[in-house]
Amino acid sequence: MSDVAEIAEYEQADLKGTIDNSLSRKIKDIIAGFIGGGVQVLIGQPADLVKIRLQTTQATSSVQVIKDVIKNEGLLAFYKGTLPPLVGVGICVSLQFYGFHETKRQILQYTGQNKLNLWPQTYIAGAMxxxxxxxxxxxxxxxxxxxxxxxxESISMLNTIKRIYNTQGLGGIYRGFNITLLREFQAYGVWFLTYETLIQNIIKYHNFKSRDQISTPELLASGALAGNALWLSSYPLDVIKSNIQSDGFDSASKFNGSILKATRYIYQQHGFYGFWRGLTPCLLRAVPCSAGTFASVELALRVMG
Incomplete structure (x- = not known):
């Protein structure tokens, strides 16, 4: 039997072979995810700003972006735009982990299995x-x-929302939804698949009875590797999304929300490399962010039981 097949024999959640569908279990999944999201934002916001500038401006290196930000905007600018993701990413990560565990529960109930295999079931749960x-x-x-x-000049989040909604309606608020959906499906399918594969390898290697026995450094390492797998598998989609969502509106728009137009523009301006601009700071950010997210979620779940 192959290693993957052997690993797939392990229970993906708590190795107990039971399905906990209680409301309290679902609430705990949501709370743990929110904690993980907050940790993720606070760790990764500076590198995320560098990534966005590289994706959407003519800056050619991370060093150039960092120097320009410090010179023109000051150190606090690295946390520019933190409020929306601090709240939003907390909610997002809550939804991610709830969505993963809820999909897992539904798959196990539907199939009658007491174990979720890695491929394709864990990928599907992550994609959902x-x-x-x-x-x-x-x-x-x-x-x-x-x-x-x-x-x-900085504009408040509330004023930005009002301006977009008043001129573009709900469609303006949700500009880039389709490309975001494509990115999220692939990215989180790979994220959870990679993390769970590593976790099950650790369980097998140590012959643990429960994932609660896994050490914090091992959780951090697994999360870090999963974070890089996420971005390597979905980065071009993220570049396209960033260009669509940073575009102007109406007559100032280059793409009008079109994935095809944005893809063509990126290729014409930067060639194939354009779809990978900003990857280095993104991967550097992914290591501590993804490590912190998974470890904080796992530890929170352990505390809550």
Whole structure:
């Protein structure tokens, strides 16, 4: 039997072979996810600003972006646009982990299994986490990108929402929804699949009886590797999304929300490399962010039981 097949024999949640469908279990999934989301934002916001500037401006290096921000905007600018993601990402990560665990429960009930295999079931559960997350992630990320993509005068989140809604309606708030959905489906399918594969390898290696026995450093390492897998598998989609969501409106718009137009523009301006601009700070950010997210979620769930 292959390693993957052997690993797939392990229970993906608590190795007890039972399905806990209680309301309290679902609430705990949501709370743990919110904690993980807050940790993720506070760790990763500076690197995320650098990534967005590289994706949507003519800056050619992370060092150039960092120097320009410090010179023109000051150190606090690295946390520009933090409020929307601090609240929004907390909600998003809550939805991601709830979506993952709820999809897992539904798959196990439907199939009659007491164990979730890694492929394709864990990927599907992760992908559905992305789908559930998209209605919140799409407007939140657009607000963050509009805050981060230029060095102009800061505009409050509420005023930005009002301006977009008054001129563009709900469609303007949800600009980039389709490309966000594509990115989320692939990204979180890979994220959860990679993390659970690593976790089950650790369980097998140590012959643990429960994932609660896994050490914090091992949780952090698994989360870090999962974070890089997420971005390597979905980064071009994220670049397209950033360009669509940082675009102007009406006569100032280059893409009018079109994925095809944005893709063509990126290729014409930067070639194939354009779809990978900003990858380095993104991967550097992903290591502590994803590590902190998964570890904080796991530890929170352990505390809550």
């Amino acid at each position: 986490a992305g789908v559930v997350n998209t209605p919140v992630a799409s407007p939140v990320e657009q607000l963050r990108i509009l805050s981060q993509s230029s060095s102009g």
